[in-house]
Amino acid sequence: MTQGLRDLAMQAAAIAQDAGEHALTDQVTPKDLSSLYSLTRDYSRGLTLDTQLAQFIYNRLTYIDAFQGKWSDRPEHGAPGDRYWCIGGIDGVINYTRNMAEWAITISLFEFNEHDVAQPILGVVHAPALNLTYIAARGEGAIRIRRTPLGDKREKIMPSTTPHLEGSVVSFGMSFKSNESKYALDVVSDIAGKPADIKRIGPVSLDLCKVADGTYDAYFEPFLHQWDVPAVSAGAVVLWEAQGLLSTWSGDLVHWRSENNVVASNGLIIDDLRPCLMRELNQEPSTPDA
Numbered sequence: 001m002t003q004g005l006r007d008l009a010m011q012a013a014a015i016a017q018d019a020g021e022h023a024l025t026d027q028v029t030p031k032d033l034s035s036l037y038s039l040t041r042d043y044s045r046g047l048t049l050d051t052q053l054a055q056f057i058y059n060r061l062t063y064i065d066a067f068q069g070k071w072s073d074r075p076e077h078g079a080p081g082d083r084y085w086c087i088g089g090i091d092g093v094i095n096y097t098r099n100m101a102e103w104a105i106t107i108s109l110f111e112f113n114e115h116d117v118a119q120p121i122l123g124v125v126h127a128p129a130l131n132l133t134y135i136a137a138r139g140e141g142a143i144r145i146r147r148t149p150l151g152d153k154r155e156k157i158m159p160s161t162t163p164h165l166e167g168s169v170v171s172f173g174m175s176f177k178s179n180e181s182k183y184a185l186d187v188v189s190d191i192a193g194k195p196a197d198i199k200r201i202g203p204v205s206l207d208l209c210k211v212a213d214g215t216y217d218a219y220f221e222p223f224l225h226q227w228d229v230p231a232v233s234a235g236a237v238v239l240w241e242a243q244g245l246l247s248t249w250s251g252d253l254v255h256w257r258s259e260n261n262v263v264a265s266n267g268l269i270i271d272d273l274r275p276c277l278m279r280e281l282n283q284e285p286s287t288p289d290a
Helices: 002-027 048-065 093-097 178-191 204-212 226-241 270-281
Strands: 083-091 104-112 118-127 132-137 142-148 151-156 169-172 197-199 218-224 245-248 260-265
Touching (some): 002 048, 002 104, 048 083, 083 093, 083 118, 104 204, 104 226, 142 226, 169 204, 178 218, 204 218, 204 226, 204 260, 260 270
Parallel strands (some): 169 218
Antiparallel strands (some): 083 104, 104 118, 132 142, 218 260
């Protein structure tokens, strides 16, 4: 099974790369930005391209193995060993529509265990405009493939060894909703002056992968929603297999059926970072947007 899972991840990566070519062509084609629902700022609705990409990817995956179907169609309870493909559209919608390079196509595979709990066991994060693909499967480690003029360069990845928040490089994400983004910005204010740099580029799947490959020492983001599950789950497998850590701000496991405040790290600086996250969680909640 282990060998098969690794092969499955490589085949899924090839499909993500094909889908990425279509998405990259679409990105550079002039379009009406109103498709982003910018007036209502409801970026969770994504792009019209998302449905086409997800269907293309899923159709191709069924030729490899459909398993029990799509994660979005999963039942409340699953039998041990049941597997479901989890496919999103463009992770990094705002970056994509503003012609930035930091966006990704993601694929993950969930499996139910004997406790009726589903966890992602395979993750692919493909960033077409960056010529990067991250691939991981349970028990097989994580790799990064960089497309260069001399051909593809395949590298095993691992997190950084930065031991403290001081002098580190930390990334954060934030919601497009003002009452949710405040939590992230308050943490940034709290840690300011300790890291050597604090980045805000996104999207979540790439942020997790950049912790996995040592680009960042840590990453945090509050209020990741159900529509973020495809991106978070794919990046999570890459991070886990690279031996990085992922949890909620309070230190619990990420729950794949609910909203999460997530933090990823190299495992060394989390003790410095978590008190800042917990202070924010203990504050009075902000007033929701109308």
